[in-house]
Amino acid sequence: MPISSTAVPPVMNVPKHGLPVTIITGFLGSGKTTLLNHILTNQDGLKTAVLVNEFGEIGIDQELLVKTDDDMVELNNGCICCTINNDLVNAVYRVLERPDKVDYLVVETTGLADPLPVALTFLGTDLRDLTRLDSIVTVVDAENFSLDLFNSTAAQSQIAYGDVILLNKTDLVPETRVQELEKRLQESRAGARIIRTVKSQVPLPLILSVGLFESDRYFSPEPESQKAEHHDHHDHHDHADHHDHVCDDTCGHDHHDHGHHHHHSDHLEMDGFISVSFQSERPFAIRKFQNFLDNQMPDAVFRAKGILWFEESPRRHVFHLSGKRFTLDDQDWTGAPKNQLVLIGQGLDEAKIKAQLQACVAPTPSMTKGKGFA
Numbered sequence: 001m002p003i004s005s006t007a008v009p010p011v012m013n014v015p016k017h018g019l020p021v022t023i024i025t026g027f028l029g030s031g032k033t034t035l036l037n038h039i040l041t042n043q044d045g046l047k048t049a050v051l052v053n054e055f056g057e058i059g060i061d062q063e064l065l066v067k068t069d070d071d072m073v074e075l076n077n078g079c080i081c082c083t084i085n086n087d088l089v090n091a092v093y094r095v096l097e098r099p100d101k102v103d104y105l106v107v108e109t110t111g112l113a114d115p116l117p118v119a120l121t122f123l124g125t126d127l128r129d130l131t132r133l134d135s136i137v138t139v140v141d142a143e144n145f146s147l148d149l150f151n152s153t154a155a156q157s158q159i160a161y162g163d164v165i166l167l168n169k170t171d172l173v174p175e176t177r178v179q180e181l182e183k184r185l186q187e188s189r190a191g192a193r194i195i196r197t198v199k200s201q202v203p204l205p206l207i208l209s210v211g212l213f214e215s216d217r218y219f220s221p222e223p224e225s226q227k228a229e230h231h232d233h234h235d236h237h238d239h240a241d242h243h244d245h246v247c248d249d250t251c252g253h254d255h256h257d258h259g260h261h262h263h264h265s266d267h268l269e270m271d272g273f274i275s276v277s278f279q280s281e282r283p284f285a286i287r288k289f290q291n292f293l294d295n296q297m298p299d300a301v302f303r304a305k306g307i308l309w310f311e312e313s314p315r316r317h318v319f320h321l322s323g324k325r326f327t328l329d330d331q332d333w334t335g336a337p338k339n340q341l342v343l344i345g346q347g348l349d350e351a352k353i354k355a356q357l358q359a360c361v362a363p364t365p366s367m368t369k370g371k372g373f374a
């Protein structure tokens with residue numbers, strides 16, 4: 001890869017320009033964290049810093065990412081998708097100012113993020129001179145994808161701005177479906193490099209340091225293919241230079257009041273998604289949790305992920321649900337066992353779901369005394 005690995009100069013002399021950046025985007029559960037793990041385990045001597053932005057109060061992704069020294073930088077769970085964002089700018093500065101040289105930066109957005117404002121954060125602030133936006137990589141779930149995905153503007157933008165599109169989870173669908181999706185993706189994002197993957201396994205030279213990002217597309221006269229759809233997405237570097245949190249109209253959402261300060265949850269409500277987070281210091285009773293999954297969890301839950309602890313098992317269980325499919329993989333605990341679970345979907349009744357999950361928690365041993373349990 002064309003990235004130098006020269007001896008580390010003293011911190012003040014580290015050239016701060018030109019850190020290559022790849023943005024990983026893609027809808028909920030498409031395989032972004034899986035891709036990040038693939039990158040981190042195959043980075044081949046490069047020092048890759050990672051910024052992860054999650055939707056939900058609990059950061060599950062940090063539990064799911066492979067550990068590579070101190071390469072991981074977690075970004076707050078605040079939304080980085082809605083406007084030029086100081087949190088993101090500050091996090092990138094922290095990466096640039098590290099004493100040990102970082103060769104590459106990968107930013108994973110939430111599954112509900114529009115990647116364009118994230119890109120504009122790199123192009124429209126002082127970061128423009130310190131970083132080099134290499135490409136936007138969009139991960140698509142071949143099993144759950146549809147072009148009108150939940151009427152989510154973010155989901156559509158993810159496709160529209162992908163320089164590389166990984167058509168992932170191709171193991172879960174027939175070849176005819178893969179071909180149909182390839183055709184549709186090609187139509188909606190002419191010129192993108194589309195790569196079929198299973199478990200986001202892609203040769204890294206195809207996605208990193210590829211120089212596919214064309215900033216001209218973002219700051220010059222509107223490209224034909226995007227004209228109708230993204231009319232508002234251009235010539236916003238003036239706004240960006242202000243580094244403020246006032247939402248401009250770069251985020252693709254349907255804002256009517258452009259002057260107001262805009263909290264991140266507003267637009268997520270527009271797309272109708274909310275997240276419900278649950279934690280407990282006591283394990284679940286496995287049959288109760290099974291009952292929750294089978295009979296109580298609303299169909300509107302599209303994505304769930306968690307680290308689960310069951311009374312009946314000494315293992316740590318990693319739980320994923322995407323669409324209708326769920327998996328439960330077991331591992332050894334590294335820290336003290338506990339339950340951490342995030343559910344994301346449209347129109348969820350947060351209080352009800354929390355109460356249902358609370359009812360899955362196994363009674364403390366003292367409560368079962370005298371009831372016939374050993």
Ligand SMILES: Nc1nc2c(ncn2[C@@H]2O[C@H](COP(=O)(O)OP(=O)(O)OP(=O)(O)O)[C@@H](O)[C@H]2O)c(=O)[nH]1
Pocket residue numbers: 026027028029030031032033034035110111168169170171172197198199200303305320321322327
């Ligand atoms: N069968 C199959 N499962 C996959 C594939 N890629 C990822 N998965 C699984 O899909 C689930 C979601 O993957 P993640 O990488 O966590 O997805 P994500 O895009 O980071 O999810 P969010 O951060 O919630 O948006 C996990 O259980 C993965 O193991 C694939 O190609 N095939």
